[in-house]
Amino acid sequence: MAMVIFAENLFGRQLNALFLQFPGIDKILHAIEYALVFVFVHWLLRGVTSSAGARIGGALAVGVLLAVADESLQSLAPQRSVELFDLAANGMGLTLGALATIKPGRRVTLPLATAAIAMLGYVVYDTHQKLSELSLALRYEHKHEFSRAREHYLRAVSAGLGNADVYNGLAWVSLESGEGDPHEALAYAQKAFDLQPANPDILDTYGWALHHVGRHEEALRSLQEAFRQRPDMYCIHYHLGAVYDSLQRSDLARDHYRRQMELSGTREAAMAAKALSRLDDVPR
Numbered sequence: 001m002a003m004v005i006f007a008e009n010l011f012g013r014q015l016n017a018l019f020l021q022f023p024g025i026d027k028i029l030h031a032i033e034y035a036l037v038f039v040f041v042h043w044l045l046r047g048v049t050s051s052a053g054a055r056i057g058g059a060l061a062v063g064v065l066l067a068v069a070d071e072s073l074q075s076l077a078p079q080r081s082v083e084l085f086d087l088a089a090n091g092m093g094l095t096l097g098a099l100a101t102i103k104p105g106r107r108v109t110l111p112l113a114t115a116a117i118a119m120l121g122y123v124v125y126d127t128h129q130k131l132s133e134l135s136l137a138l139r140y141e142h143k144h145e146f147s148r149a150r151e152h153y154l155r156a157v158s159a160g161l162g163n164a165d166v167y168n169g170l171a172w173v174s175l176e177s178g179e180g181d182p183h184e185a186l187a188y189a190q191k192a193f194d195l196q197p198a199n200p201d202i203l204d205t206y207g208w209a210l211h212h213v214g215r216h217e218e219a220l221r222s223l224q225e226a227f228r229q230r231p232d233m234y235c236i237h238y239h240l241g242a243v244y245d246s247l248q249r250s251d252l253a254r255d256h257y258r259r260q261m262e263l264s265g266t267r268e269a270a271m272a273a274k275a276l277s278r279l280d281d282v283p284r
Helices: 002-010 012-021 025-047 052-074 084-102 106-142 146-158 164-177 182-195 200-212 216-229 236-246 250-261 267-280
Strands: none
Touching: 025 052, 025 084, 025 106, 052 084, 084 106, 106 146, 106 164, 146 164, 164 182, 164 200, 182 200, 200 216, 200 236, 216 236, 236 250, 236 267, 250 267
16 A cells, blocks of 8 residues: 555656546546555454444544545655545545445445445546646647647636646747747746746746746846756757847857757757857857
């Protein structure tokens, strides 16, 4: 049980990628996991107490404590977040596990199982509706179809999926697509920054948004901090080059453009080459 909980938080980034391919399946897995937790703990307690009530209460208590510990760990794990719907799915799993183990009779089992399955179904459906838009946004973003990605990010936000990663992604694709007001993109980047001010990816997007609205000195500070934390970020040299270029610090701009060009597999390498060619055509 400890391995299940720790593994899903240690590998939060990979699991999130999987769950985005099948939105809502994580809630079903939560329910199955906690149904098995109840069955397992109830079975273990047979060797501790002969009281049926104590075994039921003990299994429920362990299940609730594990659920709370699981969600608490998620708040500390990268790319993971606390979700009330996870707790709801855990609760439905405990309920179904208890009914399968105790077998209280048809009159009790049927309505409780129906209610638990119906609530779990709602949780899965609602999660699917929210994450399906985010899943599409990420797929289009990875294909550099930024306009379409922006549409789906906006729908995800409208569906209530407002967290740092979503706001950051929306700000990024808005800037890269050139659609919408750059100040609106900055507003989304600001929301992401307020939620996770030490995240280098968010610092990069925030600095890039500041650059797009002409606040170049502030942009430079944010991008420098992102670079300090993650000097291997795939686009950071192009962004720093563009900001130094706007501040008329051409030597530093050229240096970062050249360093971006060394990352030949990136989209920004071609953009840096074009910017460097323009700078080299200007007399020093």
